[in-house]
Amino acid sequence: MIKLESLYVLAGLMFAAFALFNLQDRSNPRRIANFLFWGIYALTFMFGAELPHFVTGCLAIALAVIAGSGKLGKGKTDNTAAARREANAQRFGNKLFIPALLIPFITLLGTLTLKHAPFVEAKNVTLISLVLGTLVAFGAALFMLRDSPVHALKDARHTMDTVGWAAILPQMLAALGALFAVAGVGHVVSDLVKTWIPLDSAFAVVAAYTFGMAIFTMIMGNAFAAFPVMTAGIGLPLIVHQFHGNPAILGAIGMLCGFCGTLMTPMAANFNIVPAALLELKDQNGVIKAQWPTALLLLIVNTILLYLFVFRF
Numbered sequence: 001m002i003k004l005e006s007l008y009v010l011a012g013l014m015f016a017a018f019a020l021f022n023l024q025d026r027s028n029p030r031r032i033a034n035f036l037f038w039g040i041y042a043l044t045f046m047f048g049a050e051l052p053h054f055v056t057g058c059l060a061i062a063l064a065v066i067a068g069s070g071k072l073g074k075g076k077t078d079n080t081a082a083a084r085r086e087a088n089a090q091r092f093g094n095k096l097f098i099p100a101l102l103i104p105f106i107t108l109l110g111t112l113t114l115k116h117a118p119f120v121e122a123k124n125v126t127l128i129s130l131v132l133g134t135l136v137a138f139g140a141a142l143f144m145l146r147d148s149p150v151h152a153l154k155d156a157r158h159t160m161d162t163v164g165w166a167a168i169l170p171q172m173l174a175a176l177g178a179l180f181a182v183a184g185v186g187h188v189v190s191d192l193v194k195t196w197i198p199l200d201s202a203f204a205v206v207a208a209y210t211f212g213m214a215i216f217t218m219i220m221g222n223a224f225a226a227f228p229v230m231t232a233g234i235g236l237p238l239i240v241h242q243f244h245g246n247p248a249i250l251g252a253i254g255m256l257c258g259f260c261g262t263l264m265t266p267m268a269a270n271f272n273i274v275p276a277a278l279l280e281l282k283d284q285n286g287v288i289k290a291q292w293p294t295a296l297l298l299l300i301v302n303t304i305l306l307y308l309f310v311f312r313f
Helices: 004-024 031-046 053-068 079-113 122-145 149-183 185-196 202-220 223-242 247-262 269-278 286-309
Strands: none
Touching (some): 004 122, 004 149, 031 053, 031 149, 053 149, 149 185, 149 202, 149 223, 185 202, 185 223, 202 247, 223 247
């Protein structure tokens, strides 16, 4: 049976490959730091279920120390690889989007059809379908470009080295959000809402939840960190229990509201600051400035959609 732990091991093997490729890269003067960073990260995926919590915590601290030391770097760019990418772009054009589009298509198809499959862990069918979609897309890209898996992994390693520590920021912030929920931050948020928001107004409660998701995401840098706090503080006790809202609709649209906050904050460094650096923009906040009008409009639309649907289905 395909379980969630199998996906973690697969991801760990990929990060282990990144670590080994870094160690072999003589053009990178900081290859040892990169090797340690991605190697430790790989260990948390491959053996996280077996390691004591204290050891896992120490590994997380080690990652933070390495990232904070500023010792991560990247090797020289392969000019022939850049030329090959340009040639493939000219040759295939929009067909290059096919592998990317396969991922959501197969994820949706798997989520709808694999729920009762005996070889898939039912409670994690969406995540399993996402990984299956990624693997199929990977194979399709290799077939189209007539490339090798090793070369593809090396290119992926260069991309991850360019992004650096920000690549693992979503996972770290999601863990922080779970920690905040356990610490009772959601109850504090709930008390504040009950003090300042009219609890007899369903729309006011919905707006407090949606805008709270966006604002807390802007503070934390990731919607996954905001979700457990805002849902525990406002979503479940007020929208679901008091007004009898649909928790599935609440979760789906609530996360979209959080993503609106992601588009408007420098705290989401991997989404907003790193792309500015990769694109060599003069203004490091250029991505945010381009995104915030759309994000704000989407937040308003999501608030209206949540109010219209969460109490009616």
